[in-house]
Each structure stands twice: as structure tokens, then as C-alpha cells.
Amino acid sequence: MMQQNNGLDRNQLISFFIFSAVLMAFMFYFQNKQTDEAKKSPQDSKTEQKVTTAKPTNAVNITTPVNAAAIKNVTLKNELLTVEFSALGGQISSAKLNQYFAYDKKTDEHDLPLYLINKNNSSYGFQFKDKTGKVFSTKDLIFSPSVAGNSVTMTAQVSGATIQFVYTLLDQYAIDFNVKTQGLSNLVTDDKAEFNWNYSVRGMEKGRSQEQTHSEFNYAFNNYKDADYDTNGFEEPKETLNWIGVKQQFFTSVIETSNGFINSKGTQESIKEGELLKKFNFDGQIKLAGNELNQNFKWYFMPLDLPLLKSFEGKEFDTILPLGWSFIGTLNRWFFVPVYNWLTDWGIAAGWVIFLMTIVTKLVLSPVMYKQHKLSAMMKVVKPEIEEANEKFKNADPLKKQQATMEIYRKAGINQMAGCLPALVQIPIFYALFRFFPNMIDLRGKSFWFVNDLTAYDDLIKLPFNIPLIGEHISIFAIACTVVILIYTIMTSGNMQQQQQPGMPDMRIMMYIFPVTFFFFLNTSSSGLSWYYFVSNALNIFIILAIKHWILDEKKIHAMIQENKAKGPKPEGKFQKRMREMMEKAQEQQKMQEAQKRKK
Structure with a gap:
């Protein structure tokens, strides 16, 4: 069942609660629940959050040397998106929406370049266990890029195994992300890989508290039939997630998987001040076939425009837009x-x-x-x-x-x-x-x-x-x-x-x-x-x-x-009849109580 975020910041919650209590006195009562902001140290909130990565171990031999000369970034661009890929981890290191601009406090206008990913605010990768139980992650590998048209192939070697990330910039706001491995079965025995995504969203709108409140996890499951959102933290040990996204007030970043994420868990943490608003961490498992990871993913970096979201048929992306639950959303x-x-x-x-x-x-x-x-x-x-x-x-x-x-x-x-x-x-x-x-x-x-x-x-x-x-x-x-x-x-x-x-x-x-x-x-x-x-x-x-x-x-x-x-x-209506019967019953109970008091 799809839900929607209440969308209230702290000041609005207090005043709206008072407003609801006043109306309750003569007609009805509303109650909205706002999640308390997670505590964060001043030092962490003032500096840009760096996403933690798994530490390399001696379990495997990373054959590509880690040095500045080896780290090369490549860029793909279309009319809507400009995407940069980093050799370190083979990840998307920058995602810019070309037709939109971010809010500039100095000018009080939307005139800054709008990046959903930039300046190390996002880090993702796959984590594996080797035969000794040690863990290694693709975040720590150096990939060699190869560009052909609107595609880039990132290749890394790990103890004789080959890992390839093939990114293809598609139409609109989608990026195909095809993962291929060869020889990985000689290193690992586990039939699952961990996918980790650490993402700290950056403020892009006027009104920090409002945008912070509108930043949350969204995800679809049950073969895209159901969607949900999370404003605090979630665990889905039984459901298979078709996609997981981090939504801001008007934009969203989504990763979709062809086979689904299992044993998924998400946490989020508000940041009190500074350039960043919230820190999101997602962990989900991917099943391996024959201890090899060959699966197709897709990244989406897009505005929350209702016609656009509906154009991705069968994806349920329109549920990301918080227009309200049930009759409210329909209205x-x-x-x-x-x-x-x-x-x-x-x-x-x-x-x-x-x-x-x-x-x-x-x-x-x-x-x-x-x-x-x-x-x-x-x-x-x-x-x-x-x-x-x-x-x-x-x-x-x-x-x-x-x-x-x-x-x-x-x-x-x-x-x-x-x-x-x-x-x-x-x-x-x-x-x-x-x-x-x-x-x-x-x-x-x-x-x-x-x-x-x-x-x-x-x-x-x-x-x-x-x-x-x-x-x-x-x-x-x-x-x-x-x-x-x-x-x-x-x-x-x-x-x-x-x-x-x-x-x-x-x-x-x-x-x-x-x-x-x-x-x-x-x-x-x-x-x-x-x-x-x-x-x-x-x-x-x-x-x-x-x-x-x-x-x-x-x-x-x-x-x-x-x-x-x-x-x-006029003949009594149903409501009037019920009110009369309730009052008559209350009178009878009152008489019985008075009679019992007299006996005592």
C-alpha cells in the first residue's frame, strides 16, 4: 500500500498541531506525526559528509595500482543530463540536470548549476566475501575507462577476475548500468553480493526545513505493484525491491535492478546546517548466478514532473511525487x-x-x-x-x-x-x-x-x-x-x-x-x-x-x-435517532448509579 510523507517541518508541526486541536474542540481532531531529527555532532554537520567505503584487505590482490595518474574521469552528455564517471570505484561521480538550476541564496534566484551528484556526496559499489571470509568492495578498485559513442566501459582486475561496469546514456534521464564479472567464482563462495549506496543530498531550494522534510527514501516492490516511502529508517527482509530512490523536494535519484534487491535496509540522518541536508545509507543484497554477478541496473536522475514520471510505464515512478494518499492523491x-x-x-x-x-x-x-x-x-x-x-x-x-x-x-x-x-x-x-x-x-x-x-x-x-x-x-x-x-x-x-x-x-x-x-x-x-x-x-x-x-x-x-x-x-433521521437513544441510555445509567448510591 502506498503512503505519503506528511511534509511538515518542525515549526509547521507545532502550529498545525495547535490548529488541529482548536478545530477538534467543535468538530474533529487531526494528528500528524513528524519524525524527530536525528542527532548529529556540530563538527559533522559543518563539513561535507564523506561516504565510508569498505577498507581493502589482504584477502585479494588488487592488480591495478592506486595512484593519481591511473584515476581518469570520463563524461557522457545528452540534452538533459551530463554525467561524469570516476575511475575510482567505477562510479558516477557527477550527475547534472542541464535544464534545471539550483537556488542561490546570494541572488535569491535559481541560477546555479543543479547537480544531484557532485563533490563526493555519493558513493556506491558491490561488496563480496572471498573464500577466507574477508570482504572486498568495488569502491576501492581502480577501473580503466573505454568510451564508445554514448557508452563507457569501466574495467577492473581483482586476482585474475574481471569486473566490468558498462554505462550507456539513454534517452530522457536514464543511464543503463550493466554489471559483468568473469572469474569471480574463483574468489567467492557466497551466493550473494552486497550493494551499498551512501548518498548525502545537497540543498537546492529556498527554505532548508521544507526541503529537508521533503527528502526521503522511496521504493517499489512486489513486481512494481506496491510502493512505499520512508522518513526515518526501514527494513524489508521479506520483500524484493524493484528500485530504490532518494527523493528531494523536486528531484530524485533512483537505481533500478532487473532481479531485485533483497534483505534491504535504509537509514537516514538529518544534517543541522551547511550545504548538505540529509545523509542516506542503503544496503541491499544481489543474488549471484554461479557466483558471478551478471545483472542489468539502471540509474535515473530526474525532476519530479508528473507526466515525465508516468512516461516510464510500469515503473510506478509517479508514486515518488507526494501528492497525497488515497482520495487526496486522486483529487x-x-x-x-x-x-x-x-x-x-x-x-x-x-x-x-x-x-x-x-x-x-x-x-x-x-x-x-x-x-x-x-x-x-x-x-x-x-x-x-x-x-x-x-x-x-x-x-x-x-x-x-x-x-x-x-x-x-x-x-x-x-x-x-x-x-x-x-x-x-x-x-x-x-x-x-x-x-x-x-x-x-x-x-x-x-x-x-x-x-x-x-x-x-x-x-x-x-x-x-x-x-x-x-x-x-x-x-x-x-x-x-x-x-x-x-x-x-x-x-x-x-x-x-x-x-x-x-x-x-x-x-x-x-x-x-x-x-x-x-x-x-x-x-x-x-x-x-x-x-x-x-x-x-x-x-x-x-x-x-x-x-x-x-x-x-x-x-x-x-x-x-x-x-x-x-x-x-419531521421523522427522526438516523443520526438524530442515535443521539436520542444515546441520551436516553445515559439517563438510565445515571438513574441506576443514583439508586445504587442511595442503597449504600
């Missing part, structure tokens, strides 16, 4: 992404595309919002009766007060559950957009007004120091969104009932707290998301005014309620 893939693409095809700027997407979403939700505001108007009409019932039963059993309130609603034809529907409908939309904006590569680097990148926060207001939960900047879009949410809350909280029981909080006050807590969440989020919610809530205010002054007539609603009362109460 993004089949609604928001197509709507966004359709609007951008008209040549509309990204910020205005988001504006139009908001209008489209509001039009889809307009029938639900109309019912919500109609219910609000009906609640306002019966409010005097509710207050009278509260006064009448203020010293009585709370259950009786609740029953009297429900009876008033039932006679007036008011279904309280109808008020929950709009919120429930908007929950998946909120999460879908929470996934959409910071992960849509088409929005990466797109500017709008004072925002340089709609997938990152806007920091026009910079602070000279770091404030907990806020950081070193204040987002203008986050402030604007907070203001309109506060106005919307004030406009819609007038009909909410006051606290009915002593000690219970006034829900209206809690609703006013929500916009403030939401600011901390938006301040470090994608500015595209903040812009969407600003427009969405501004439209909500306009819709409320339109419904109040031009669509709904309180006099007509009052007449309708009186007509409903004259007809008699």
Missing part, C-alpha cells in the same frame, strides 16, 4: 493538476492561475456553502428559543437541556449535521492543496508580485534574528491570509451558541484563536498555498455578504420554520 491527480495545466496552457501567469483555480473550487463548493449559510440563518431565527430553553433548564440535568435543544431543532426542521458537511468536504481539499503547492515543479521558481518562488515562503520582511515558530522572516501573504480568516471568523461566529455548561469554553473565542495559530503554519509554507487561502477566504466573505443581502431572506426563513412547526416535527 490532485484528477482535478487540481488537470485544472492547473489547462489554465497554464492559456499562457496565464502562475499566480493568476492559482486565483482562477480558487474560483473554480468555490464554484464547485457553492451548493454546499449555500446550505451551510442557510442553516446558519435558520439557527439565528431559532436562537431566542434556544436561549429560553437554556434558561429554563439551567439548573436541571444537562441531558434534559440537550434534549430540549434538539427538540427545538427537530420541530423547526433544522439538521445540525448539515453544518458539518461543508467542513468535512473542505478537509480533503485543504490537504490536497497542502500537497499540491510545495510539490508542483511547474510552480518552482515562478514569481508573482513580490514573491520570487510560489513553492517557497515569501520573505520580503526579513528579521535580524530568529524567532521561535516564526524564523527570520515574516510572510506578507501569511499576514494577509490571517487577516481575512479573522474577518471571516467574526462574520460567521455570530450565530454560534454560547457555552451551555459551566466550565465549557466559549467556542467563539477558540475560533478567533485559530487564525492566529494558522499564521505560524503559513509563515513557513509555500506562498502559493497562502495566496490560495487568502483568495479563498476573501471570496468566502463576498459569498456570505451576497447570500445575506441578495439570496437568503430571513423573513421567508422564519415563515418556513413556522410552517415546519405547524406540520409537526
Whole structure:
């Protein structure tokens, strides 16, 4: 079963938890789990991480001498990729995406060359056991390169055995990696080889914490039928992995194997500061045939562009893009992404595309919002009766007060559950957009007004120091969104009932707290998301005014309620019946408890 990362950094997690707790008080409760960052020493975090390799042993004779003159690098290039291969270990030592650029903090633009592999941040190889039980690794061998067209053959000799890595640069973002050995069976007795990949990802986006949170393992198994992700560490002792990848916010590095990795294990470790974000270590076993390793692999260094990922049919690469699980992902893939693409095809700027997407979403939700505001108007009409019932039963059993309130609603034809529907409908939309904006590569680097990148926060207001939960900047879009949410809350909280029981909080006050807590969440989020919610809530205010002054007539609603009362109460719905039965059962239990106390 495919899962998705929660995508929350530490500051967002705290503010979002507060936000969820506020909403839980009157309707529902959310809980997101964020993995704690692994501890790392200051010295390790300030220096670029060098990947550990297996130490050469005396078990085998490495016939090629290790000296600087022998180490030669070769390069293959196409329109999309520039790949360099090192003679040391026969590995890919550099992988550059030619059509993309990395974020430059000095210029606040994406104008630096974008390398997924460079400066020793990646090391991989195969590890074998010889007949004495000693270990040797291809990482320590010196390979001789031979280039022919778009292919390079790396050859190394180990005690009479030959190991060859044949790399072929294919179309798009793929590199064929064919491994061949001859004479290896004379050295080893084990029927398995270990594949080790140590990879420290480098920051390429604005907003370290957001990109760090979006960096994780992804892998497919069960013959590409299932996919999963990992934000901490994983072990798959039973599954055969078809590919393993390390994903960043907008790019990924993937290695695929024709026969699969078994007994796989992955670990990852966050790096607090510096050029590197996270350190990933993957270990998996490869089965040998006749104690020889002859197997085909493929490397992919590619952007997380949904059409591109889908073009690799049967690979399930589109699961790497964290658009959400289950219905959330479906909503993004089949609604928001197509709507966004359709609007951008008209040549509309990204910020205005988001504006139009908001209008489209509001039009889809307009029938639900109309019912919500109609219910609000009906609640306002019966409010005097509710207050009278509260006064009448203020010293009585709370259950009786609740029953009297429900009876008033039932006679007036008011279904309280109808008020929950709009919120429930908007929950998946909120999460879908929470996934959409910071992960849509088409929005990466797109500017709008004072925002340089709609997938990152806007920091026009910079602070000279770091404030907990806020950081070193204040987002203008986050402030604007907070203001309109506060106005919307004030406009819609007038009909909410006051606290009915002593000690219970006034829900209206809690609703006013929500916009403030939401600011901390938006301040470090994608500015595209903040812009969407600003427009969405501004439209909500306009819709409320339109419904109040031009669509709904309180006099007509009052007449309708009186007509409903004259007809008699409607038959109980399933929810109302269950609520009544629960209250009656609670009353019976209370009476039994009181009777037992009297006997004592």
C-alpha cells in the first residue's frame, strides 16, 4: 500500500498541531506525526559528509595500482543530463540536470548549476566475501575507462577476475548500468553480493526545513505493484525491491535492478546546517548466478514532473511525487493538476492561475456553502428559543437541556449535521492543496508580485534574528491570509451558541484563536498555498455578504420554520435517532448509579 510523507517541518508541526486541536474542540481532531531529527555532532554537520567505503584487505590482490595518474574521469552528455564517471570505484561521480538550476541564496534566484551528484556526496559499489571470509568492495578498485559513442566501459582486475561496469546514456534521464564479472567464482563462495549506496543530498531550494522534510527514501516492490516511502529508517527482509530512490523536494535519484534487491535496509540522518541536508545509507543484497554477478541496473536522475514520471510505464515512478494518499492523491491527480495545466496552457501567469483555480473550487463548493449559510440563518431565527430553553433548564440535568435543544431543532426542521458537511468536504481539499503547492515543479521558481518562488515562503520582511515558530522572516501573504480568516471568523461566529455548561469554553473565542495559530503554519509554507487561502477566504466573505443581502431572506426563513412547526416535527433521521437513544441510555445509567448510591 502506498503512503505519503506528511511534509511538515518542525515549526509547521507545532502550529498545525495547535490548529488541529482548536478545530477538534467543535468538530474533529487531526494528528500528524513528524519524525524527530536525528542527532548529529556540530563538527559533522559543518563539513561535507564523506561516504565510508569498505577498507581493502589482504584477502585479494588488487592488480591495478592506486595512484593519481591511473584515476581518469570520463563524461557522457545528452540534452538533459551530463554525467561524469570516476575511475575510482567505477562510479558516477557527477550527475547534472542541464535544464534545471539550483537556488542561490546570494541572488535569491535559481541560477546555479543543479547537480544531484557532485563533490563526493555519493558513493556506491558491490561488496563480496572471498573464500577466507574477508570482504572486498568495488569502491576501492581502480577501473580503466573505454568510451564508445554514448557508452563507457569501466574495467577492473581483482586476482585474475574481471569486473566490468558498462554505462550507456539513454534517452530522457536514464543511464543503463550493466554489471559483468568473469572469474569471480574463483574468489567467492557466497551466493550473494552486497550493494551499498551512501548518498548525502545537497540543498537546492529556498527554505532548508521544507526541503529537508521533503527528502526521503522511496521504493517499489512486489513486481512494481506496491510502493512505499520512508522518513526515518526501514527494513524489508521479506520483500524484493524493484528500485530504490532518494527523493528531494523536486528531484530524485533512483537505481533500478532487473532481479531485485533483497534483505534491504535504509537509514537516514538529518544534517543541522551547511550545504548538505540529509545523509542516506542503503544496503541491499544481489543474488549471484554461479557466483558471478551478471545483472542489468539502471540509474535515473530526474525532476519530479508528473507526466515525465508516468512516461516510464510500469515503473510506478509517479508514486515518488507526494501528492497525497488515497482520495487526496486522486483529487490532485484528477482535478487540481488537470485544472492547473489547462489554465497554464492559456499562457496565464502562475499566480493568476492559482486565483482562477480558487474560483473554480468555490464554484464547485457553492451548493454546499449555500446550505451551510442557510442553516446558519435558520439557527439565528431559532436562537431566542434556544436561549429560553437554556434558561429554563439551567439548573436541571444537562441531558434534559440537550434534549430540549434538539427538540427545538427537530420541530423547526433544522439538521445540525448539515453544518458539518461543508467542513468535512473542505478537509480533503485543504490537504490536497497542502500537497499540491510545495510539490508542483511547474510552480518552482515562478514569481508573482513580490514573491520570487510560489513553492517557497515569501520573505520580503526579513528579521535580524530568529524567532521561535516564526524564523527570520515574516510572510506578507501569511499576514494577509490571517487577516481575512479573522474577518471571516467574526462574520460567521455570530450565530454560534454560547457555552451551555459551566466550565465549557466559549467556542467563539477558540475560533478567533485559530487564525492566529494558522499564521505560524503559513509563515513557513509555500506562498502559493497562502495566496490560495487568502483568495479563498476573501471570496468566502463576498459569498456570505451576497447570500445575506441578495439570496437568503430571513423573513421567508422564519415563515418556513413556522410552517415546519405547524406540520409537526419531521421523522427522526438516523443520526438524530442515535443521539436520542444515546441520551436516553445515559439517563438510565445515571438513574441506576443514583439508586445504587442511595442503597449504600
